[in-house]
Amino acid sequence: MAQGTQGSQSGLAIRRISASPDPAPDRAPGARTGPELAKLIDISRCIGCKGCEVACKEWNELGVEPTENFGSMQSHRDLSPDTWLLMRFSEIEVDGDVQWLIKKDACLHCEEPGCLYACPAPGAIVQYENGIVDFNHDQCIGCQLCVSGCPFDIPRFNPATRKVYKCNMCVDRVEAGLEPACVKTCPTNAISWGTKEEMKALGAKKVEGLQGRGFDNATLYDPAGVGGTHMMYVVPHGDQLAEYDLPADPIASAGALAALGGLRKLGASALGLGLLATALHYLGFGPQEPETEGLGGAEAVPVGAGSEPAGEGAGPEGSEAGGAGETTDG
Numbered sequence: 001m002a003q004g005t006q007g008s009q010s011g012l013a014i015r016r017i018s019a020s021p022d023p024a025p026d027r028a029p030g031a032r033t034g035p036e037l038a039k040l041i042d043i044s045r046c047i048g049c050k051g052c053e054v055a056c057k058e059w060n061e062l063g064v065e066p067t068e069n070f071g072s073m074q075s076h077r078d079l080s081p082d083t084w085l086l087m088r089f090s091e092i093e094v095d096g097d098v099q100w101l102i103k104k105d106a107c108l109h110c111e112e113p114g115c116l117y118a119c120p121a122p123g124a125i126v127q128y129e130n131g132i133v134d135f136n137h138d139q140c141i142g143c144q145l146c147v148s149g150c151p152f153d154i155p156r157f158n159p160a161t162r163k164v165y166k167c168n169m170c171v172d173r174v175e176a177g178l179e180p181a182c183v184k185t186c187p188t189n190a191i192s193w194g195t196k197e198e199m200k201a202l203g204a205k206k207v208e209g210l211q212g213r214g215f216d217n218a219t220l221y222d223p224a225g226v227g228g229t230h231m232m233y234v235v236p237h238g239d240q241l242a243e244y245d246l247p248a249d250p251i252a253s254a255g256a257l258a259a260l261g262g263l264r265k266l267g268a269s270a271l272g273l274g275l276l277a278t279a280l281h282y283l284g285f286g287p288q289e290p291e292t293e294g295l296g297g298a299e300a301v302p303v304g305a306g307s308e309p310a311g312e313g314a315g316p317e318g319s320e321a322g323g324a325g326e327t328t329d330g
Ligand code: SF4
Pocket: 106, 107, 108, 109, 110, 112, 113, 114, 115, 116, 133, 149, 150, 151, 152, 153, 154, 155, 166, 252
């Protein structure tokens, strides 16, 4: 599928539609018409191979983007309209040891999606009953309010198409009964796929296993402030969420964003929208920092692509079938 035609061509049951009435207003609160699905990323099993990044590009026919050595194990500096998944690497010192903290950065498919609540274009963003949040580019007006509404800084604007892009959880595969491409390709079974209930239970078991191996602060990342997510993380160092670039308490409730309703009416004015988007982005992420040139930071150490991430040598957890034996300490 070409990038410009991505989004919301699915026949899946719809739960929420941007700037539109509730499609099932009589449904009991919290009720669903079908299974709620989720992806679970076990950071402790990720070896940083980036196979998931490649699978995402291939399945979704996203363009190849040039990159450079900027002193990081990351393939690229940031997400983009053509990069919906980026493995982020953070090198920190924990108890005297250097550790790579790895994060699979992509849309978390929030149960309360700030992007959808902020969008003023009817039908440009939909949430399916299974939890997937998908953009319909035919309806997107390019205002970028979704960018400001997302507490995880995920959607990316393409000035050429004037549309916004992000992971769609491989909705076409899911609709056909397949797992997302990144799940399928991961060689260490770091990514699991199933119902939200199953993934929460698996996540709890993995956290228990990590804590039993000395990762006292291991936690399941499924933040309540966005109603939980349909991509969750098992985080070995739950006390270092900021180092993983995971907000500790993201919020995107319908109530909080309802306050923006009046401001959204500025949608009639392109200038108003631009000012609003700028103001919201500033409030959310602060002033834009100019990119440093050359190496990504004074303390950054260039690492070859073939290098092994340094870890604590945490052994295999042994709770999943068929996983590669070696795990890293993400
Ligand atoms: S992570 Fe951001 S883009 Fe994805 S569903 Fe949540 S608010 Fe929307």
